[in-house]
Amino acid sequence: MKLHTKFSLSVGVLFLSLGISVSILEYSHLKSVVKRQAYQRCRRIIAEIEATQRYVREVLRPTVSKLIDRNNFIPEAMSTTFISRSIIERFQRQYPDYYFKFAALTPRNSINLADEHERQVIEQFKANPKLEEWQGLLERNGQLYYGVATPIRFKTSCMRCHGNPADAPMALRKRYGDKGGFRRQVGDVAIKFVGIPLSKALASAKARAFVFTGLAAMFLAGLFLTTNYFFRRFIIRPLQILQNGAKQIGNGKLDYRLGINTKDEFQELANNFNQMAEKLKASYSLLEQKVAERTAELQQEKAALQESEEKYRSLVENGLEGVYIYRGDRFLFVNPQVSQMTGYSQDELMKMCIWDLMAPEDRERLKGYGRERAKGKPAPTRYEAKVLRKDGQTIVCEFAISTIMFQGELAIQGSVRDITERKRIEEEIRQERDKLKGILAAIGDGLCIITENHKIIHANEVLKEIVGKTKLEGQFCYRSFFERKTPCTDCPLQKAIENKRIERTEFTYPNGRTVESTFSPLKLTNGEMVTIQIIKDVTEQRRLIREIEERRLYLEKLIAAAPDAIVTLDDQQHIIEWNPGAERLFGYKRDEALGQHLDHLIGKDDSFDEANNLTKVAMAGKSIPPTETVRYRKDGSPIDVIVTGAPIIINDKVVGVIAIYTDFSERKKLEAQLRQVQKMEAVGTLASGIAHDFNNLLGGILGYTSLLKMNLSKDDENYEYVDLIEKAGERAAELTSQLLAFSR
Missing domain, CATH: 3.30.450.20 (PAS domain)
Known part of the structure; x- marks a missing residue:
C-alpha cells in the first residue's frame, strides 16, 4: 500500500471519528443543559412553596390562632399543606404540564396518597435521614419528566395535628375525620414532589444536534479533500523525485543532480543530496592522497612509540x-x-x-x-x-x-x-579501636550508634542482651527493637538530628523490658549525621517502684482502716498524716490537723509539757512505751488515752515520728466499777465474819437470859430488866441476819 493511500485512509478514519465524537458530545451537552434548567426550575418552585409554608407557619398560623378558639381550625389560613396545594393548583392552570404533589403513605387528603414511585422515594428518605433531596428522570402518563423531591420530616411540633387524634383541634377532626393524617411518629417522612416535562426540550436538543452533525460532516469532508490535495502536491511529488535521484546515484551516475524548487524541507533535502553526491565524487579523487598521508602518520606514530618507551623507562627508573x-x-x-x-x-x-x-x-x-x-x-x-x-x-x-x-x-x-x-599507624589505630570497643563493652548500659536513615552500625553486648538479639549491626532500629515495618511515629532519633539536641524518652520493648533512652546527635568527619543512643534497663527499677507504690497504698488503707488514732509528724513536730481514727477520736478533720503542731493541738496547759517531753523522746530516736495519759478533743473535753510512739529513721537520721493513740476511757470506767465491786465484796466478807461471831455471842446471851427469866417471877423487880436484855438481844440477832444477807 502506497503512502498516499495510507494517508488518505488514516485521515478519513480520523475525521470520521472526530465527527462522530463531536456530535455525541454536542448532544450530551445539550441534554445536560436541558436537565440542569429543569432542575433549577424544580428547585425554584420548591423554594417558593417552602417560603409560603414558613410564612404560614411563622406568621399567619400564630396570628389566626390568637383570634380563634383552641379547638377551632381553619385550613385556608392555618394548614401549610392546604395553602401550598391551593397556590400550586392555580399555578398549574397556567402551566398544566407541570407536576406537583405533597405525597404521603397515610395522607389526610386522599389526593396526597403516594403512588408506587413516590413510595420508593419516601422509603429512601426514611432509610437515610441525612438525605436532603432526590432528583432524576421518570415517566408519568406517557410523558418524560425531570423530578425533584425533598423530605418533610415530622417533628414534635407537628404532633398536635398529626399525632393522637384526641390532641388535635375538634374542627380538624370534624372536617377530615380521625383516621387519615393522624397517628404519625416523630421522624416519619412525607415528600414535596415537583416534575418538569422534558419531551419537547429533549426533542429540540436532538434536532439541534442533528443539524450540528450535518454541518460538521460537510466541514470535515471539505477539509479531507483539501488535505488530500495538498498532501499529494507537496509531499508525494517531491518524494517521487527524491526516489528517482537515489536510483540514479545508486547506478553510479555521480553527476546526476536533483531539481526541486519547493522552498521547504524537501528543497533543503535535495540540496543536501546534491552536496552528498558532490562530496562522494570528490572522495574518490582524494582516496589515494589519504592512503599516502596515513602511511606518513604511521611512521610518525612509530617514532612517538619509541619516544614513549623511553619516557616509560625513565618513569620506572625514577x-x-x-x-x-x-x-x-x-x-x-x-x-x-x-x-x-x-x-x-x-x-x-x-x-x-x-x-x-x-x-x-x-x-x-x-x-x-x-x-x-x-x-x-x-x-x-x-x-x-x-x-x-x-x-x-x-x-x-x-x-x-x-x-x-x-x-x-x-x-x-x-x-x-x-x-x-x-x-x-594502622596497628596503632586498631589498638585504639580495640580500646574504644573495650570501653564501650564495659559500659553497664546498652549503647548503639544509628545513622539518620535508622540503620544500626554498632551495638554493644549489653544492648543485645536487653533486646534479646544476637546481631543488631546492619539492621534497622525500628525493626530490631520494636518489630515494626516503618519508623516510629514521633521518632526521638529523628527529632535529635533535626533539632541538634539530646532527646530523652522511655519505652517498653516487645520482650517486656522497660528502658530509659538518651539520643545524642553527632556529626562525623565525612559530614554524615549519626545518633549515639544510650539505653538503661529500668525494668527492675520500675517493678520496685510499682511494689513500693502498692505497699504505700496498702499501708495507707491499713492506717485508714485502723480503729486507733495514727498520727505522723515531720522533724518540726508538724502533723503530716492524720487518719480517720484520729478524726473520730479528737474531732479534728484531716485538713484542719495537717500542718499543726501536735502537742499544741491536742494538749492543754496541764498536759502540754508531758506531751512535748514524749515527742522529744521519739525525736531523739527512742520508742515511747504504752503510756496512759490525757489528751483533749476539739470541743475541749478530756479523753483518756494510751499513747505509743516510734521515730521514723531514714539513712540513720530521724525525719519524723509516728504516734498511736488508743481510747481507754470506757476501760477506765469499768476498772473503777470493778474496784467498787471488790470493795463491797470485802465489806460483805467482813460483815459476814462479824455477824457469825456476833451470833455466837448473842446465842449465849439470849440462852442465859431465857434461863434467868424462867427462874424469876413476873413480880420480881429484876424481871423487867431481864426482859429488856432479851428484847435487845433479839434486835441484835435481827441486825445480824441483815448483815448476813448483805454479805451474800
Whole structure:
C-alpha cells in the first residue's frame, strides 16, 4: 500500500471519528443543559412553596390562632399543606404540564396518597435521614419528566395535628375525620414532589444536534479533500523525485543532480543530496592522497612509540615505587627504588634468588601464588608480604603483580611499595579501636550508634542482651527493637538530628523490658549525621517502684482502716498524716490537723509539757512505751488515752515520728466499777465474819437470859430488866441476819 493511500485512509478514519465524537458530545451537552434548567426550575418552585409554608407557619398560623378558639381550625389560613396545594393548583392552570404533589403513605387528603414511585422515594428518605433531596428522570402518563423531591420530616411540633387524634383541634377532626393524617411518629417522612416535562426540550436538543452533525460532516469532508490535495502536491511529488535521484546515484551516475524548487524541507533535502553526491565524487579523487598521508602518520606514530618507551623507562627508573621483572626465580630487571628498599645493589639483586628476599613466614605462601599463576590458575595480583633487607631488618611491602611479554617470552612484572610506616599507624589505630570497643563493652548500659536513615552500625553486648538479639549491626532500629515495618511515629532519633539536641524518652520493648533512652546527635568527619543512643534497663527499677507504690497504698488503707488514732509528724513536730481514727477520736478533720503542731493541738496547759517531753523522746530516736495519759478533743473535753510512739529513721537520721493513740476511757470506767465491786465484796466478807461471831455471842446471851427469866417471877423487880436484855438481844440477832444477807 502506497503512502498516499495510507494517508488518505488514516485521515478519513480520523475525521470520521472526530465527527462522530463531536456530535455525541454536542448532544450530551445539550441534554445536560436541558436537565440542569429543569432542575433549577424544580428547585425554584420548591423554594417558593417552602417560603409560603414558613410564612404560614411563622406568621399567619400564630396570628389566626390568637383570634380563634383552641379547638377551632381553619385550613385556608392555618394548614401549610392546604395553602401550598391551593397556590400550586392555580399555578398549574397556567402551566398544566407541570407536576406537583405533597405525597404521603397515610395522607389526610386522599389526593396526597403516594403512588408506587413516590413510595420508593419516601422509603429512601426514611432509610437515610441525612438525605436532603432526590432528583432524576421518570415517566408519568406517557410523558418524560425531570423530578425533584425533598423530605418533610415530622417533628414534635407537628404532633398536635398529626399525632393522637384526641390532641388535635375538634374542627380538624370534624372536617377530615380521625383516621387519615393522624397517628404519625416523630421522624416519619412525607415528600414535596415537583416534575418538569422534558419531551419537547429533549426533542429540540436532538434536532439541534442533528443539524450540528450535518454541518460538521460537510466541514470535515471539505477539509479531507483539501488535505488530500495538498498532501499529494507537496509531499508525494517531491518524494517521487527524491526516489528517482537515489536510483540514479545508486547506478553510479555521480553527476546526476536533483531539481526541486519547493522552498521547504524537501528543497533543503535535495540540496543536501546534491552536496552528498558532490562530496562522494570528490572522495574518490582524494582516496589515494589519504592512503599516502596515513602511511606518513604511521611512521610518525612509530617514532612517538619509541619516544614513549623511553619516557616509560625513565618513569620506572625514577618513580617512587619499586618496579621489577622476573622469570622463574631470577630478576630480569629491577629499578633503583627496589635497590633502595632492600639495601642491595642492582647487580647484587640480579644475581639473587627472588625468594631469598622474602621473610620465611611468607615465602611458601608466595611460592604457592607463583605455582598457581604458572599453571594458568587464578592467583592474587595484590598482596602484602614481609621483605628481608641486607642489614637484617624486616619491612612490610605491598605488591602488585601482572603477566607481561618481556624479550619475547612471558615474565612477571611487579611493583612494590614500602608500607611499614602505614602498617605501624594502622596497628596503632586498631589498638585504639580495640580500646574504644573495650570501653564501650564495659559500659553497664546498652549503647548503639544509628545513622539518620535508622540503620544500626554498632551495638554493644549489653544492648543485645536487653533486646534479646544476637546481631543488631546492619539492621534497622525500628525493626530490631520494636518489630515494626516503618519508623516510629514521633521518632526521638529523628527529632535529635533535626533539632541538634539530646532527646530523652522511655519505652517498653516487645520482650517486656522497660528502658530509659538518651539520643545524642553527632556529626562525623565525612559530614554524615549519626545518633549515639544510650539505653538503661529500668525494668527492675520500675517493678520496685510499682511494689513500693502498692505497699504505700496498702499501708495507707491499713492506717485508714485502723480503729486507733495514727498520727505522723515531720522533724518540726508538724502533723503530716492524720487518719480517720484520729478524726473520730479528737474531732479534728484531716485538713484542719495537717500542718499543726501536735502537742499544741491536742494538749492543754496541764498536759502540754508531758506531751512535748514524749515527742522529744521519739525525736531523739527512742520508742515511747504504752503510756496512759490525757489528751483533749476539739470541743475541749478530756479523753483518756494510751499513747505509743516510734521515730521514723531514714539513712540513720530521724525525719519524723509516728504516734498511736488508743481510747481507754470506757476501760477506765469499768476498772473503777470493778474496784467498787471488790470493795463491797470485802465489806460483805467482813460483815459476814462479824455477824457469825456476833451470833455466837448473842446465842449465849439470849440462852442465859431465857434461863434467868424462867427462874424469876413476873413480880420480881429484876424481871423487867431481864426482859429488856432479851428484847435487845433479839434486835441484835435481827441486825445480824441483815448483815448476813448483805454479805451474800
